[in-house]
Amino acid sequence: MSTTTVTTTINHFINGAETAGEGDRTTPVYNPATGQVSAELRLANRADLDTTVAAARKAADSWGDISLAKRTAVLFKFRELVAEHVDELAQLITAEHGKVLSDAKGEIGRGLEVIEFACGIPQLLKxxxxxxxxxxxxxxxxxxxxGVVAGITPFNFPVMVPLWMAPMAIATGNAFIxxxxxxxxxxxxxxxxLxxxxxxxxxxxxxxxxxxxxVDGLLTHPDVDGISFVGSTPIAQYVHETATKHGKxxxxLGGAKNHAIILPDADLDNAADHLAAAAFGSAGERCMAISVAVAVGDAADxxxxxxxxxxxxxxxxxxxxxxxxMGPVITPASKERIVKIVTEAEQAGAAMVVDGRDLVIPGH
Incomplete structure (x- = not known):
């Protein structure tokens, strides 16, 4: 993997401001299309965690007492600001995840729907x-x-999944990490x-x-009251077991894989459109990817x-x-895993109708 000079450091956002924190560890952030390092990300240590949770606890005590009218005023304004910054958010997603800009804007749209739902929270809190x-x-x-709730979110929807969680938690009077x-x-x-x-x-x-x-610090910290997680099934099990043991x-939400069944009387053009969109949208890195399609009888060929x-x-x-x-998958390791799956399928006798293992995009 090639690298380039790193000029950007990504900080935390703690108690209303960007901060480097006290941790001295960092990890590189890559542009998956080029393989180049785009930034260095600061990683929190225990002191950073304690500072963040303490700020959340203090904020939760007052935010939960603020009137619903004032809470929803903030939510309406936040919705307006997210809508104004769709292009900027999409560019950040594409630069670090790799999905095409139209996919990135689509996930932001799904997040906006949750913000809009949260704006109506007074009726649900009765x-x-x-x-x-x-x-x-x-x-x-x-x-x-x-009180204090934490969200642990996956790489494949870096805006949509946080917006599944934070607006609802904040609208209901909680502080969110x-x-x-x-x-x-x-x-x-x-x-x-924003x-x-x-x-x-x-x-x-x-x-x-x-x-x-x-993650372990959030799962076990005595002042964190709830955890919301989206990711792989093994980690979901670990998160659930660890956090519940600590009274949270x-x-x-663990990994999901959709399947499709196509019957002989199906509209095959419509089915093929949806299968292709599911397979290649976001480079297949989503639960809607449809990993398996079962064609019944005469529908198959x-x-x-x-x-x-x-x-x-x-x-x-x-x-x-x-x-x-379709853009790149997130990491070289992801590509290697996919190539391995395809190769093993071929070795087991699968017919290779389309083979993208050797695809090269010039300059990338």
């Missing part, structure tokens, strides 16, 4: 009241913020700045970069031909190039 459930006994319920993937961290920092510009108090949304040391509420036509027509290039439809 409690219940039941009169005279038994003689002289009434029952009521009310909803309260949990984001630990994004080390592979494409820059979009998270821009989100943090939250601040929207009027969110310092400490309510923070970004803490790190690796397993930071946990969402742990014709469907393979139609998918072949669409596969060979896919425009593969750097995600920033106009008209590109």
């Amino acid at each position: 409690g219940d009241y039941s009169d005279q459930v038994s003689t002289g006994i009434d029952v009521f319920s009310f909803r309260e913020p949990l 984001l630990k994004p993937s080390e592979r494409d961290p820059s979009a998270s920092l821009l989100l943090a700045k 939250w601040k510009d929207a009027g969110l108090p310092d400490g309510v949304f923070q970004v803490l970069h790190g690796d397993k040391e930071t 509420r946990v969402q742990a 014709l469907l393979v031909k139609k998918v072949e036509e669409r596969a060979t027509a896919v425009k593969v290039n750097n995600g920033t190039v106009p008209g590109a439809e």
Whole structure:
């Protein structure tokens, strides 16, 4: 892998400001299209973690008491700012993840939908009241913020998945700590700045970069009340087991793989369109990739031909190039794993209808 001179250092965002923190470890961030190092990412140590959690705890105590009207005013402003910065966010995603700009803008659109949903949170926060459930006994319920929650998010959707989590946590009165993937961290920092510009108090949304040391710290820290995770199934199991052992509420979403079944009476052109879009969108690095398609009976041969036509027509290039439809996978290791799977399938007798193992994009 080639490298170039690094001029950028990516910092944390703690208590309302960018900061280098106290940790002395860094890790390179690559442009997957070129293989070149684009930045060095600072990794948190225990002191950085404690500082971040303490700021979140202090912020949560006051943010949870702020009126819903003021909370939703911040959310409406944040939604406006994200919409204004779609192009900038998309460029950051493409530069570090590799997906084409249209894919990047699509994931931001999905994130905006969650922000818009969170803007209507007052209706969802209402409690219940039941009169005279038994003689002289009434029952009521009310909803309260949990406190400090942390989100641990994957590389494949560096804006969409944080926006699944943070707007809902913040709208309901919690402070949120984001630990994004080390592979494409820059979009998270821009989100943090947009939250601040929207009027969110310092400490309510923070970004803490790190690796397993930071993850373990969040899972076990006594002042972190909840964890939300999206990633591989083995890590999801580890996150769930570790955090629940330490008394935290946990969402742990593990790896998903979609399958498709195509029956003989299906619209095969429509099916082939969707199979190609699923396979090659975001270079297949998403749960919607459809790793397996089962064609039933007479559908098989014709469907393979139609998918072949669409596969060979896919425009593969750097995600920033106009008209590109598929960019690179995230790391050389990912490419090697995919090539290994295809090679093993061929050795087992699979027919190679389209073979992209030796594809080279000039200059990349």
